[in-house]
Amino acid sequence: MSRAGQALRTSYLVASVAGVLFFALSVALLGVWPARLLDQQTAAMAPEKPLEPTTSEKRGRAVYAREGCAYCHTQQIRYLHADMSRFGAPTLAWETRRDTPHLWGTRRIGPDLSRVGGTRSLDWQYAHLYAPRAMVAASVMPGYPALFDGAPDRPRQEARDLVAYLDALGRARELAGPEGESRARAGCNCPDDEMQQMAFEGPLNAHPARAIRTPDAAPALAGGDxxxxxxxxxxxxxxxxxxxxxxxxxxxxxxxxxxxxxxxxxxxxxxxxxxxxxxxxxxxxxxxxxxxxxxxxxxxxxxxxxSAPRPEPEVPAHLVTLGREVYAANCAQCHGVDGDGRGSAAGKLTMAPANFTAQRLSLTEAVRVLREGVHGSPMAPWTTRLTDAERLAAAHYVRSLFRAAPPAMVGR
Amino acid sequence: MFGLVAAWQLIAPDLGRDVAWLGWGRVRYAHTQGIMLGWLANAFFAFLYHAVPILTGRPVTSARLGVWIFALWNLAVMAPGWVLVLAGVSQPLEWAEFPLVVDVVAVLALALAAVQFLPGFFRRGIESLYVSSWYIIGGLVFTLLSYPMGNVVPEFLPGAAGAAISGLWIHDAVGLFVTPMALAILYFVIPASTGRPVFSHFLSMLGFWLLFFLYPLNGTHHYVYSVIPMAAQLTAIVASALLGVTVVIVVTNLFLSMRGAGLLPKDPALRFVGTGTFFYVIVSLQGSAQAQMAVNETVHFTDWVVAHSHMAMLGFASFAAAGGLVHAWQRMPEARYNATAITWAYWMLVVGLVGMVVDLTIGGLVQGELWKSGAPWIDSVTASRVYWVARAHIGSILAAGFIALLVGLTTGPRGAGMSVRPAPSTDGRDEVAPRLAPATEAL
Missing domain, CATH: 1.10.760.10 (Cytochrome c-like domain)
Structure with a gap:
C-alpha cells in the first residue's frame, strides 16, 4: 500500500473515532448536561411542596398526547415579550418536571396552553371540545365527539380527564403563590441575567380572554363604528x-x-x-x-x-312600594341597597351579582329570572319565597334602578 | 395521503369528525412517520441494493436477509406502527410517533440492514472508499445510535430535559439518517450519469466529515428562547450557521460535478438528483438563517417551519430518492418503466413542492407578524385560511406526482428504462464503478 494510502487510512480512522465522539459530545453537551442543569434548577426553584397532578389529570394528559394536541398547541412560553403578553410568564423547568414525555410542541395553530387552566370555564371547555365551531366560529380545531356520549353535557371519562388536565395547566405555579415566586427567584440566583429575569416579569397568566374579578375600572369606551x-x-x-x-x-x-x-x-x-x-x-x-x-x-x-328601545310600561302605584320592600328584604344583601351589585354578601358569591344601575332587563326577562333563577349562578328561583305579585313588583323595582350613565361606575 | 387528509382537515375541520382514528392529530402522526420511514427508508433500502454491490464490488450479505429486512420493516414496523398510531397507541414526540414496541423492531431492522450492507465496505479497505460509501456507512451506523436516543429516551425524561433530547432527534433524523442516504444517492448518480468523476474527492470528504461533526450539534435550535440552558441553545445556533457553510461546500462540489449537463438534464435520474441538490442548498441555508435568534423569534411555531421541513423531506430527500430509484430502474432489464409517467412525476413534484414552500413560507410570515402585533389569536387563524386552502390543493398535485412516480416505476414495458439511460461515456464503457473510485492518488 502506498504511503498516501496509509496516511489516508489513518486519518479516516481518526475521523471515524472523532465522528462517533462528536455524536457522543452532542448528546452530552445538548442532552445530558442541560438535563443535569435543569434538574438542579428544578431543585433550586421549585416550591417546597409543588402541586402533584391527580390521577384524572394524568389520564387526561395521556388523551392529550394520544390525540396529537401538541401538534397545534405548544406548552412552552418563550422568553419573549410577544409570548409573555399573550400567554404569561415564561415556562420554568420545574413546571414541566412531571411532563413525561414532554408536550412542548413546535407549531402553534391554536394558542399556547401552558397556562390555560382557569382561563376558560369548564362548560365552555366541554362544549368547545365537542364542537369547537359552536364556540369559536373561525376555529379550525377538530371536534372530539368520540369523547362524549352524544352531547357536550354528557362527557365520557376521557373528556372529563382531558378537561381536568387542561384546567390544571399552569396551576402548580399559580398556587405556589408569591412565596413560590420568591423561592424561584432566590433559587435562580440570577439578578443580572436579563433573560432569566423575564420569567418573573408581568402577570403569571396573561391570557387576554381570562375573566378577572376585580374592582379595577376598565378602559372607557366611547363612539365606535x-x-x-x-x-x-x-x-x-x-x-x-x-x-x-x-x-x-x-x-x-x-x-x-x-x-x-x-x-x-x-x-x-x-x-x-x-x-x-x-x-x-x-x-x-x-x-x-x-x-x-x-x-x-x-x-x-x-x-x-x-335591544330596540320600547315604550316603558306604566308601573302601578301599589307595586312601587311593594317592590322597594321586597327588594330591601330579599335582594339587597347581594345586589346592594342601591342595586349596584355590591351588597354585603356579594364578595362571597362565585359570580358577581348583577349591577342594576348599569343594566336594565326587559320586564318579561326580569320576571322570568325571578321565577326561574339563573341556572349555574348563585341567583336562585324565587317561586317559593315570593308571590307572583311580589316578583312582579321586584321586577319593576330593579328596572327603576337603571342609570344610563351612573355617577360612579366602578366594577360591577 | 395522510398529509393530504391533514391538510384538508385544516380547511374543513369537520372532515372525519365522527371517526376517532381520523382525528387530525393521529393522521398527522401517521403522516410524518409514513414519509420518513415508509417512503424514504424503503426507497433508500431499495437504492442500496443497487449501489452497494457496485460500490463494494461484491453482493450484499444475503438475499434471504433482504427478505427479512423487507418484511420486518414493512410488516412489523410500518403496518403496525400506522395501525397503532391511528388506534391511539403512540408517542407524542415529533418524528418519533410510533410506540416503543415498534421502535424495538425498527432498531432490529436497522441493525440487520447494517449487517446486510456494511461488511463489503470494510473488506475493501477504508482508504479506497468512495464518498457515497462513507455516507452509507455513516447513515446506517449513526441512525443505529440516534434512533434509540430520540425514540426511547424522551419518552422517559420529563419536560425540558425530554424536549432537549427530542430536539436532538428531530435534527438527527434528518441529519444522520435522511441526509446521508440522500447524499449517497447524489454522489452516486451524478458521476454515473455524467460519465465523469466528482469534481473534487477532497471537497466531498471534507463535506462528509463536517456534516457528521456538525449535524448532531444542531438539535437544540428547535427550542430557542426556552428554559433549556442558553449555552446549549447558542452552541446549536453556531453549529447551524457552520452547517450552512458546509452545505455550500458540498453543493458546490456536486454542481461542479454536474457542469455541462445543463439546467434540465436529459437523463431523468440526473434531473431529479440535480433538483434535489438545488433544494438541499436552499433548505440548508434557510435552516441556518431560521436558527438565528432574530429570525427564529418570528418564524418559530409558524408555517414557515412547515415549509422548511417539506423542502427538506420532499424537495431534497424525496427528489434524491426518486432520482436514485429511476437510476437503478434504468439498469434493470426486468424492471417496468414508463418514461411519460416519470416526466409527469418530475414536473408535478417540482410544481407542487415549490408551490407549497412559497405558500407556507408567506403564510408563516403572516402568522409570525400577526402574533407579534398583539392582534387577537383567531385573526392569525383567519388570515392563514387562504394559505391552507392553497396548500391543500397544492398537496393534491404532490400526491398526484407521487402516484405518477409509482406508475412510472411499475407500468410500461420491461427494461424500457434502459433506453433513457445516458449514452455510454467516451471511453466506450458504461461501467459505473470506475468513476466512483476515490482518487487516492489525487492527494
Whole structure:
C-alpha cells in the first residue's frame, strides 16, 4: 500500500473515532448536561411542596398526547415579550418536571396552553371540545365527539380527564403563590441575567380572554363604528348570544349560566366596557382584552343596538312600594341597597351579582329570572319565597334602578 | 395521503369528525412517520441494493436477509406502527410517533440492514472508499445510535430535559439518517450519469466529515428562547450557521460535478438528483438563517417551519430518492418503466413542492407578524385560511406526482428504462464503478 494510502487510512480512522465522539459530545453537551442543569434548577426553584397532578389529570394528559394536541398547541412560553403578553410568564423547568414525555410542541395553530387552566370555564371547555365551531366560529380545531356520549353535557371519562388536565395547566405555579415566586427567584440566583429575569416579569397568566374579578375600572369606551361592531359581533359573539341577541347561539345550550339575552337588556356603555375588558368571572363569558379600544367600542354599540328601545310600561302605584320592600328584604344583601351589585354578601358569591344601575332587563326577562333563577349562578328561583305579585313588583323595582350613565361606575 | 387528509382537515375541520382514528392529530402522526420511514427508508433500502454491490464490488450479505429486512420493516414496523398510531397507541414526540414496541423492531431492522450492507465496505479497505460509501456507512451506523436516543429516551425524561433530547432527534433524523442516504444517492448518480468523476474527492470528504461533526450539534435550535440552558441553545445556533457553510461546500462540489449537463438534464435520474441538490442548498441555508435568534423569534411555531421541513423531506430527500430509484430502474432489464409517467412525476413534484414552500413560507410570515402585533389569536387563524386552502390543493398535485412516480416505476414495458439511460461515456464503457473510485492518488 502506498504511503498516501496509509496516511489516508489513518486519518479516516481518526475521523471515524472523532465522528462517533462528536455524536457522543452532542448528546452530552445538548442532552445530558442541560438535563443535569435543569434538574438542579428544578431543585433550586421549585416550591417546597409543588402541586402533584391527580390521577384524572394524568389520564387526561395521556388523551392529550394520544390525540396529537401538541401538534397545534405548544406548552412552552418563550422568553419573549410577544409570548409573555399573550400567554404569561415564561415556562420554568420545574413546571414541566412531571411532563413525561414532554408536550412542548413546535407549531402553534391554536394558542399556547401552558397556562390555560382557569382561563376558560369548564362548560365552555366541554362544549368547545365537542364542537369547537359552536364556540369559536373561525376555529379550525377538530371536534372530539368520540369523547362524549352524544352531547357536550354528557362527557365520557376521557373528556372529563382531558378537561381536568387542561384546567390544571399552569396551576402548580399559580398556587405556589408569591412565596413560590420568591423561592424561584432566590433559587435562580440570577439578578443580572436579563433573560432569566423575564420569567418573573408581568402577570403569571396573561391570557387576554381570562375573566378577572376585580374592582379595577376598565378602559372607557366611547363612539365606535356600528357596522364594524356588528361584523365583529357576528364573528365572535353570535356563537353563544345568537345573531339577534336572543341568547340562542349554537353554543348557548351547554353553558351554565346561559349566555345573556342581550336583546332583553339595556346596557350602560360603562357596563359593556367592563364586561368586554374583564369578562364575567364564574361564567363562560371571556374577556376581549386583545381587541382594540375601537373594536370594543364598536362591539358595545352593536350590543346596545340589539335591544330596540320600547315604550316603558306604566308601573302601578301599589307595586312601587311593594317592590322597594321586597327588594330591601330579599335582594339587597347581594345586589346592594342601591342595586349596584355590591351588597354585603356579594364578595362571597362565585359570580358577581348583577349591577342594576348599569343594566336594565326587559320586564318579561326580569320576571322570568325571578321565577326561574339563573341556572349555574348563585341567583336562585324565587317561586317559593315570593308571590307572583311580589316578583312582579321586584321586577319593576330593579328596572327603576337603571342609570344610563351612573355617577360612579366602578366594577360591577 | 395522510398529509393530504391533514391538510384538508385544516380547511374543513369537520372532515372525519365522527371517526376517532381520523382525528387530525393521529393522521398527522401517521403522516410524518409514513414519509420518513415508509417512503424514504424503503426507497433508500431499495437504492442500496443497487449501489452497494457496485460500490463494494461484491453482493450484499444475503438475499434471504433482504427478505427479512423487507418484511420486518414493512410488516412489523410500518403496518403496525400506522395501525397503532391511528388506534391511539403512540408517542407524542415529533418524528418519533410510533410506540416503543415498534421502535424495538425498527432498531432490529436497522441493525440487520447494517449487517446486510456494511461488511463489503470494510473488506475493501477504508482508504479506497468512495464518498457515497462513507455516507452509507455513516447513515446506517449513526441512525443505529440516534434512533434509540430520540425514540426511547424522551419518552422517559420529563419536560425540558425530554424536549432537549427530542430536539436532538428531530435534527438527527434528518441529519444522520435522511441526509446521508440522500447524499449517497447524489454522489452516486451524478458521476454515473455524467460519465465523469466528482469534481473534487477532497471537497466531498471534507463535506462528509463536517456534516457528521456538525449535524448532531444542531438539535437544540428547535427550542430557542426556552428554559433549556442558553449555552446549549447558542452552541446549536453556531453549529447551524457552520452547517450552512458546509452545505455550500458540498453543493458546490456536486454542481461542479454536474457542469455541462445543463439546467434540465436529459437523463431523468440526473434531473431529479440535480433538483434535489438545488433544494438541499436552499433548505440548508434557510435552516441556518431560521436558527438565528432574530429570525427564529418570528418564524418559530409558524408555517414557515412547515415549509422548511417539506423542502427538506420532499424537495431534497424525496427528489434524491426518486432520482436514485429511476437510476437503478434504468439498469434493470426486468424492471417496468414508463418514461411519460416519470416526466409527469418530475414536473408535478417540482410544481407542487415549490408551490407549497412559497405558500407556507408567506403564510408563516403572516402568522409570525400577526402574533407579534398583539392582534387577537383567531385573526392569525383567519388570515392563514387562504394559505391552507392553497396548500391543500397544492398537496393534491404532490400526491398526484407521487402516484405518477409509482406508475412510472411499475407500468410500461420491461427494461424500457434502459433506453433513457445516458449514452455510454467516451471511453466506450458504461461501467459505473470506475468513476466512483476515490482518487487516492489525487492527494
Amino acid at each position: 356600528l357596522e364594524r361592531g356588528q361584523a365583529l359581533y357576528g364573528r365572535h359573539c353570535a356563537t353563544c348570544h345568537g345573531t339577534t341577541g336572543a341568547g340562542d347561539g349554537p353554543g348557548a345550550r351547554y353553558l351554565a349560566p346561559a349566555p345573556a339575552k342581550l336583546a332583553e337588556h339595556a346596557y350602560a356603555t360603562a357596563r359593556l366596557a367592563d364586561v368586554l375588558w374583564h369578562g364575567v368571572a364564574g361564567s363562560a363569558m371571556p374577556a376581549w382584552r386583545d381587541y382594540s379600544t375601537e373594536d370594543r367600542a364598536a362591539l358595545a354599540l352593536a350590543v346596545q343596538a340589539l
